[in-house]
Amino acid sequence: xxxxxxxxxxxxPFIKIGVVFAALSGVxxxxxxxERKVIAFMQVRLGPMRVGPHGLLQPIADGxxxxxxxxxxxxxxxxxxxxxxxxxxxxxxxxVFAVIPFGPTVNIFGRKxxxxxxxxxxxxxxxxxxxxxxxxxxxxxxxxxxxxxxLLGALRSAAQMxxxxxALGFSIMGVFILSGTLSLVGIVEAQRDSHYWYVxxxxxxxxxxxxxxxxxTNRAPFDLPEAESELVAGxxxxxxxxxxxxxxxxxxxxxxxxxxMAVTLFWGGWLPPFPNVPALAFLGxxxxxxxxxxxxxxxxxxxxxxxASWPRYRYDQLMKVGWQVLMPLxxxxxxxxxxxxxxxxxxxx
Amino acid sequence: MSTxxxxxxxxxxxxxxxxxxxxxxxxTHGVLQVKLKLDGERVIDAECVIGYLHRGVEKLGxxxxxxxxxxxxxxxxxxxxxxxxxxYCETIEKLLGITAPPRAQYIRVLMTELNRITSHxxxxxxxxxxxxxxxVFLYAFREREEILKIFENYCxxxxxxxxxxxxxxxxxxxxxxxxxxxxxxxDFPKKxxxxxxxxxxxxxxxxxxxxxxxxxxxxxxxIGLTGPALRGSGVNWDLRKAKPYAVxxxxxxxxxxxxxxxxxxxxxxxxxxxxxxxxxxxxxxxxIPDGPLMAKLSKIIKPPVGDIYHSIESPKGELGYYxxxxxxxxxxxxxxxxxxxxxxxxxxxxxxxxxxADVVAVIGTLDIVLGEIDR
Numbered sequence: 001x002x003x004x005x006x007x008x009x010x011x012x013p014f015i016k017i018g019v020v021f022a023a024l025s026g027v028x029x030x031x032x033x034x035e036r037k038v039i040a041f042m043q044v045r046l047g048p049m050r051v052g053p054h055g056l057l058q059p060i061a062d063g064x065x066x067x068x069x070x071x072x073x074x075x076x077x078x079x080x081x082x083x084x085x086x087x088x089x090x091x092x093x094x095x096v097f098a099v100i101p102f103g104p105t106v107n108i109f110g111r112k113x114x115x116x117x118x119x120x121x122x123x124x125x126x127x128x129x130x131x132x133x134x135x136x137x138x139x140x141x142x143x144x145x146x147x148x149x150x151l152l153g154a155l156r157s158a159a160q161m162x163x164x165x166x167a168l169g170f171s172i173m174g175v176f177i178l179s180g181t182l183s184l185v186g187i188v189e190a191q192r193d194s195h196y197w198y199v200x201x202x203x204x205x206x207x208x209x210x211x212x213x214x215x216x217t218n219r220a221p222f223d224l225p226e227a228e229s230e231l232v233a234g235x236x237x238x239x240x241x242x243x244x245x246x247x248x249x250x251x252x253x254x255x256x257x258x259x260x261m262a263v264t265l266f267w268g269g270w271l272p273p274f275p276n277v278p279a280l281a282f283l284g285x286x287x288x289x290x291x292x293x294x295x296x297x298x299x300x301x302x303x304x305x306x307x308a309s310w311p312r313y314r315y316d317q318l319m320k321v322g323w324q325v326l327m328p329l330x331x332x333x334x335x336x337x338x339x340x341x342x343x344x345x346x347x348x349x
Numbered sequence: 350m351s352t353x354x355x356x357x358x359x360x361x362x363x364x365x366x367x368x369x370x371x372x373x374x375x376x377t378h379g380v381l382q383v384k385l386k387l388d389g390e391r392v393i394d395a396e397c398v399i400g401y402l403h404r405g406v407e408k409l410g411x412x413x414x415x416x417x418x419x420x421x422x423x424x425x426x427x428x429x430x431x432x433x434x435x436x437y438c439e440t441i442e443k444l445l446g447i448t449a450p451p452r453a454q455y456i457r458v459l460m461t462e463l464n465r466i467t468s469h470x471x472x473x474x475x476x477x478x479x480x481x482x483x484x485v486f487l488y489a490f491r492e493r494e495e496i497l498k499i500f501e502n503y504c505x506x507x508x509x510x511x512x513x514x515x516x517x518x519x520x521x522x523x524x525x526x527x528x529x530x531x532x533x534x535x536d537f538p539k540k541x542x543x544x545x546x547x548x549x550x551x552x553x554x555x556x557x558x559x560x561x562x563x564x565x566x567x568x569x570x571x572i573g574l575t576g577p578a579l580r581g582s583g584v585n586w587d588l589r590k591a592k593p594y595a596v597x598x599x600x601x602x603x604x605x606x607x608x609x610x611x612x613x614x615x616x617x618x619x620x621x622x623x624x625x626x627x628x629x630x631x632x633x634x635x636x637i638p639d640g641p642l643m644a645k646l647s648k649i650i651k652p653p654v655g656d657i658y659h660s661i662e663s664p665k666g667e668l669g670y671y672x673x674x675x676x677x678x679x680x681x682x683x684x685x686x687x688x689x690x691x692x693x694x695x696x697x698x699x700x701x702x703x704x705x706a707d708v709v710a711v712i713g714t715l716d717i718v719l720g721e722i723d724r
Contacts, residue, residue: 043487148368152390152705221481221553224706311553312481314706315390 007111016117020097028252029059035304042308069241074145077238081144086239086246089137092130093253099123100260101185103270103289115270115289116185123184124176124265128169131216131257134250135161141247142235153234156224156315163322164215164222170330171208174337175265178202188269199266204333206266208326210299213258215322218251220307224315259299260292267295365393370708372401378475378712379719383696390704395697399690402723410683415441415515415650418683423509425687426721428471431464431500432663434513439594440659440670441515442644444652452640453517454596459530459633460503460512461595462626466537467493468664468716469623473544476616476713480557485547492540495533502529515650517643530634537627541620548616558613562699562711565610572698573691576666577618578715582610588662595661599636600629612714619716651676665689665716685724689717 033048033055040047048055073082103115120126135157142154175198176182179190191197199206215222224234236247263269270288274280313321371382380401386394406425410418422437423430435457442448449457470493474486497507502523504512512518548554564574569582579586587604589597605621607614652674660669666688673682692715699711 039483043484044491045487148366152368156390223481308484309547310482311477311548311551311557312706313553314557314704316704317553317556 012111012113013117017098020102020117021094024094024097024253024256025249027256028249029063031252031255031300032062032248033059034300035307038301038304039308042305063245066245067242071241071243072238074147074238076146078144078146081140082238083243085137085141085144086243086250087137088140089134089250090246090253092133092137093250093257096127096130096253096257097260099126099184100257101188101264101269102292103287106287114185119183119185121186122182124172124182124187124261127184127257127261128165131254132161132165134254137250138235138247141239145235145238147238150235150237153224153237157218157235159315160218160222160224160318160322161216163319164212164326167208167322167326167330168212168216170327170334171205171212172261172265173330173334174198174202174205177334177337177341184264184269188264188271191268192271197266197268197271202266202333202337204329205337206262208330208333209266210258210262210302212322212326212330213262214303214306215318217254217258217303219255219303221310221312222318223307223312224318255300255303256296259296259303262299263292263295368705372398378717381693381712381717381719381722383708383712385705385708387705390706392700392703392705392708395700395708397693397696399693399719399722402719404724406724407683407685410680412679414678415652415680418680419514420509420511422685423511424720425685425724426468426663426665426668426689426718427508428718429464429468429664430509431460431512432468432661432668434511435461435595436659436661436663436668437670438513438515439661440657440672441650441652443659444655444657444672444674445515445646445650447516447644447646449517449644450641451596451638453513453642453644455633455637456518456522456642457513458595458597458600459630459637460500462629462633463496463499463530465626465664466623466630467496469619469626472619472664472713472716476710476716477548479709479713480554482547482551482554485544488540488544488547492533492537499526499529499533502526514643516646517641519642521642522637527634527637530630534627534630534634538624541623541627545620549620555613557706557710558616558714559611560609561612561703561707562714563609563611564695564699568698569610569695572695574666574695575688575691576662576664576716577615577622578666578692578695580604581607581615581618583608588660588667592660594659597629600632602626602629612710615714649678651678656682660686663688665718665721666692687721687724689715689719689721690724693717693722 036058037047037055048058051057051061073079098117099120101114101116101119105112105114107113138157139154142150142157145151175187178194178198178201179187181187181190218224236244239247270292272283272286272288272291274283366387368385368387369382370385372380382398382401384396384398385392404424406421409421413421419434419437422433425433438449448454470489474489477483477485500510500512501507503526504510504520564582566582566584569579570584574582575586583606585604585606588594589602590604602625605618605625607618654674654676656671656673658669658671660667662668667686668688669686671682671684671686672680675681696711696715700708703711
C-alpha cells in the first residue's frame with residue numbers, strides 16, 4: 001500500500017517532471033535551430049551549416065558558447081534584481097507545462113499513467129496566471145539594468161502584455177462555455193465526446209487567441225519590446241552570456257506554451273484527425289502524443305513564418321489593435337457563444 | 350541607495366528622457382548619432398551629430414592630382430561609387446573643355462544606372478529591415494549580387510569600383526557583357542514586383558509608412574531636398590531630365606513622383622525608379638556604339654585657371670562638385686555637395702511629434718550614407 005502510494009505520488013511524478021523538463025529543453029534548443037533553418041530557406045540561404053551535418057549540432061555549440069561567455073553585470077545596475085529577473089522569467093515558462101496534456105492516459109507496466117504531469121481542475125486558469133508572472137521578470141530586467149533602452153523595452157512589454165492578456169483571456173472563454181470545465185484534460189475529452197474540435201465552433205476565438213498569443217510571447221510582428229532596429233535589444237540589452245540565454249529560453253518556452261494551448265483548447269489536443277471517417281480509422285492507432293506534437297509543430301512553424309514575412313507594428317498601433325479590434329471582437333465572440341449555447345442547448349450541462 | 354537616487358534623477362525628475370541613438374546603433378546606417386528628446390515614446394526633439402566618419406576627402410582633393418582623387422571619391426557614397434565617379438569625371442572634363450567619346454558615355458550611363466539599382470536595393474533591404482520585414486533584405490541582396498558580379502567582371506571591384514577615368518573609361522567591355530546584362534535585367538522588374546508583394550499592400554507596412562515623416566513640397570524645396578526624397582513630395586525634379594548630362598537625353602524613361610511626401614510615397618518612388626533604371630539599362634545595352642574609349646587627353650591634367658560646378662543625379666539626390674583650378678596638377682579647392690548631407694537636415698522636421706519607431710523609418714527613407722555626409 002505504501003509502496004503503491006510512493007510510486008503513484010512520488011516516483012511517477014518525478015519521472016514525468018524529469019522527462020518533460022529534458023524533452024522541453026531539447027525541443028527549445030532545436031527550435032532555435034529550426035527557426036534559423038526555416039527562415040533561412042524562406043530567404044534563399046542555407047542557415048547554419050558548419051557545426052555537424054547541416055548545422056545539427058549548432059544548438060549545443062550555441063549553448064556552450066553562451067555559458068562560457070563573461071557574465072557582465074553593469075556597474076550601475078541593481079545587482080539583485082538584475083540576477084533575479086531572468087530566473088523569474090524562465091521558471092514560470094517551464095512550470096506552465098505541469099498541466100499541459102501531451103497525451104491520454106496510457107497503460108505502462110499495468111499502471112495507468114496520464115501523459116501529463118498533473119490534471120488540476122483549473123488548468124487553463126493556471127496557465128494564464130503563471131504565464132503572466134514571466135512579464136514581471138522582463139519588467140524587472142529592464143528596470144534593473146538602469147539603462148535607457150532596456151527601460152523603454154520593459155515599459156513597452158509591460159503595456160503590451162497587460163493589454164493582450166485581457167483579450168487572450170476573453171478569447172478562450174467561449175471554449176470554457178462549450179466544455180464546461182477549466183481542466184485541460186477535461187477540455188480535450190469534451191472535444192472527443194462532442195466529436196467537434198472547438199476550432200470549428202469557435203473559429204474567431206481561435207484566431208483571436210493565436211494573435212494575442214503571438215503578441216503575448218513578444219514575437220514578430222509584435223516583437224516591440226526587443227525590436228532590435230529601434231531599441232537595440234530592448235529589455236535584454238544589458239544582459240549577456242548565460243543570463244541572456246535564460247530570457248531566450250523563456251521566450252521559446254512561451255512559444256511552445258501558446259502553441260500547446262492552441263492545440264489543446266481548439267485543435268483537439270492529442271486526438272487524431274477525422275475520427276468520424278471510417279477509412280481513416282487507422283490514424284487512431286498512432287499514439288496521441290504524436291498528434292499533439294505534430295499539431296504543436298504546425299503552430300511553431302506559423303510563428304517562424306510570421307517572423308519571416310511581416311514588418312513590425314508600432315507601439316501605438318499595437319495598442320490600437322489590442323484594445324480597439326481584438327478586445328471588442330473577443331467580448332462579442334463570448335457573448336454570441338453564450339447566447340447560442342443558451343438557445344440551442346449543448347455546451348456545459 | 351545612491352544608485353536608486355541617480356536612477357530617480359535621470360528618469361523621473363525630468364519630464365523628458367534624452368536618449369542617444371547611435372553612433373553604435375543597428376539602424377542609424379553607419380555612424381550617425383541622433384540625440385532624441387523623448388516624452389514617453391514620442392519624440393520632442395532630435396539633433397543629429399555627424400562627423401564620426403570624417404576623413405577630410407575635400408582636403409585630400411587639394412593634395413592629390415585630378416586623376417588620383419577619383420578613387421578617394423569612391424569612398425564617399427560607397428553604395429553608389431559609380432555615380433561619384435561619373436560626377437567628378439564629368440566635372441573635370443567640363444573644366445578641360447572636352448567630352449568623352451560616345452562609347453564611353455553609353456558605358457557610363459549603363460553602369461551608373463546599374464549602380465542606381467544596387468543602391469536602391471540596398472536602401473530597400475535596410476529600410477524594410479529597420480521596420481522589421483527581414484526577408485526583403487535578403488531578396489534584395491540576391492539581385493544586388495547579380496549586378497555586383499557584372500561590376501566585378503568589368504573592373505575587378507564590387508563596391509569601390511573606380512570605374513571611369515577623366516576623359517572616358519579605361520576598360521573595354523569584357524566578352525559576354527551584353528548577355529550578362531540582358532539576362533540580369535530582363536527579369537528584374539518581376540523581382541521588384543516580388544518585393545512589392547511583401548510590402549506594398551501589407552497593412553503593417555502601410556501603417557508604419559503612411560503619414561510618417563511627411564514633408565510638403567514647399568518645405569522640401571526650402572530645406573534643399575533632392576532625389577527621391579524631393580520627388581516623393583510631388584516635385585518633378587530629376588537632373589537626368591532637368592539638366593541632362595552624359596547621354597541621358599538619348600533614353601526614354603519616366604520620373605516617378607509621389608504626392609503626400611510621406612515615407613510610403615518615397616518608397617513607391619524608389620521602387621518605380623528601379624524599374625525605370627532597368628528600362629534605361631536595357632536600352633543602353635543595345636545601343637552601345639563602337640569607337641574609342643578615351644578622349645584625346647594629355648598625360649598630365651592641368652585644367653585652365655577657373656572654377657566650375659557640375660552636378661548629377663546620384664541615387665540619393667543631387668551630387669555636385671565645385672572645383673577651383675589654378676592651372677596646376679591639383680585642385681585649388683575641391684568641394685562636394687553631397688545629397689545625403691543636405692537631405693539629413695530634414696530629419697528633425699520629419700520626426701518631431703512622431704514615435705521612436707518612426708525615427709528609424711525616417712532615417713531609412715532619407716537613404717543616407719554616412720561616408721558621404723562626413724566625407
